[in-house]
Amino acid sequence: VFITRIKKYKIMNDIHSFGKDMIFMKSKKEIAVITGATSGLGLAYAERMAADGYDLIITGRREEIIKANAERIMHEYGRSVEVCITDLSDEEGVNKLIDVLNNKNISILVNNAGFGLKTKFIDTNYCDVKRLLYLHIMAVTKLTYFVLQSMKQRNKGTIINISSDGAFAVLPKNVVYSSSKLYTINFTEGLHMERADYDIKVQAVCPGFIDSDFHSRAGMSVDKTRKGIFGFQQPGDVVNRAMMALKKNIVVCVPDKGGKLIRLIGKYMPRKMFYKFASGFSENATAKHV
Numbered sequence: 001v002f003i004t005r006i007k008k009y010k011i012m013n014d015i016h017s018f019g020k021d022m023i024f025m026k027s028k029k030e031i032a033v034i035t036g037a038t039s040g041l042g043l044a045y046a047e048r049m050a051a052d053g054y055d056l057i058i059t060g061r062r063e064e065i066i067k068a069n070a071e072r073i074m075h076e077y078g079r080s081v082e083v084c085i086t087d088l089s090d091e092e093g094v095n096k097l098i099d100v101l102n103n104k105n106i107s108i109l110v111n112n113a114g115f116g117l118k119t120k121f122i123d124t125n126y127c128d129v130k131r132l133l134y135l136h137i138m139a140v141t142k143l144t145y146f147v148l149q150s151m152k153q154r155n156k157g158t159i160i161n162i163s164s165d166g167a168f169a170v171l172p173k174n175v176v177y178s179s180s181k182l183y184t185i186n187f188t189e190g191l192h193m194e195r196a197d198y199d200i201k202v203q204a205v206c207p208g209f210i211d212s213d214f215h216s217r218a219g220m221s222v223d224k225t226r227k228g229i230f231g232f233q234q235p236g237d238v239v240n241r242a243m244m245a246l247k248k249n250i251v252v253c254v255p256d257k258g259g260k261l262i263r264l265i266g267k268y269m270p271r272k273m274f275y276k277f278a279s280g281f282s283e284n285a286t287a288k289h290v
Contacts, residue, residue: 029080031106033057035088035097035143036113038066041162041210044235045110048243050077054108059084059097088113088139089131098146105154109147111140111184112162121175129176136180141187151200158201158246161188165208165259169266169274172282181206185252192251203251205242208258210235230258 032049036042038060046058050073060066063085070081084100087093114136117124144159151157166174167181188204195202211232233256241255254260269277 029055029105030108031055031057031104032108032110033059033101033106033143033147034110034112035059035139038062038069041207041235041238042110042112043069044239045112045160046073046081047077047236048239049108049110050079050081053079055079056081057084057100057104057106058082059086059088059113061085061087089135091134091138094139094142097143101146106147106150107156108158108160109143110160110162111143112160113139114162116174116177118173120173124176132176133180136177137183140184144187144191148200152198155199157199159188159191159203160242160246161202161204163188163204163206163252165206165254165256165262167206168259168263169278171278174282189251201246201249203242203246203253205238206252206254206259206263207233207238207242208256208262209233210238229261 030053032046032054034042034045034049034056035058037046037056037058042058042060046056046069050056056070056073056079058066058070058081060083063083066085067083070083073079074081082100084097086096088097115132117128117132121129140161144161147157147159151159161184163184164177164181166178167185170178185204185206188202191202209230209232211234238255242253245253245255254263265274265277
């Protein structure tokens with residue numbers, strides 16, 4: 001009986017120790033950070049990362065919606081989800097997120113937050129121009145710089161920057177957006193070359209039209225039932241293609257045929273011909289939705 005009690009005590013003690021280890025392991029779980037995860041592509045990335053076993057830190061501005069999404073993801077995938085309500089289009093908002101990320105084991109950063117403008121540059125409110133440029137360029141740069149420090153120490157990590165097929169071929173009324181997304185590609189390709197000594201992956205994803213609220217929130221009228229090469233893609237499909245490309249170490253991922261065509265047009269069409277083509281395309285698109 002005495003020996004049996006000793007064995008029982010040892011087993012219970014082992015279970016207790018194992019429980020403590022499990023708690024410790026859980027607190028060290030790898031984390032994926034996704035900005036702009038309230039809807040669309042950001043939400044699809046959040047769902048994919050949770051399905052892949054990552055705990056999440058997600059950002060957005062529409063508190064009620066993003067918190068509801070967080071609750072759903074926690075129940076469906078069994079991962080912890082921390083929500084940071086912040087506007088990343090200014091320095092204060094970015095610093096708020098960095099405070100949340102401080103001393104956390106960030107394995108993946110998805111710089112997805114963004115918005116578009118629908119007017120010609122000269123007719124656009126300059127405050128909106130500054131907000132867009134800060135969000136698409138400075139916020140991406142600062143957040144990437146911050147997480148890279150710990151990724152470098154651990155010799156492990158992934159950074160995914162969401163660009164656009166619009167980066168390959170600028171259009172009227174898309175000047176600032178397109179230019180900022182071209183920065184995203186150049187920045188990502190440069191990082192890819194610089195990180196050669198480390199096991200850190202970087203990728204720029206350049207999707208075309210996505211079935212989300214991106215256009216409606218910018219006041220743009222679009223036909224989401226449009227089919228064909230420039231039809232609207234489902235966010236989850238775009239994420240799946242991009243993640244497959246990441247596994248193949250494809251740095252600049254263009255996940256749809258329409259984007260691949262735009263890339264070719266922007267690269268090879270003679271400039272005078274391109275200016276005429278792009279201007280006509282923009283005018284026709286505007287006329288259809290006035």
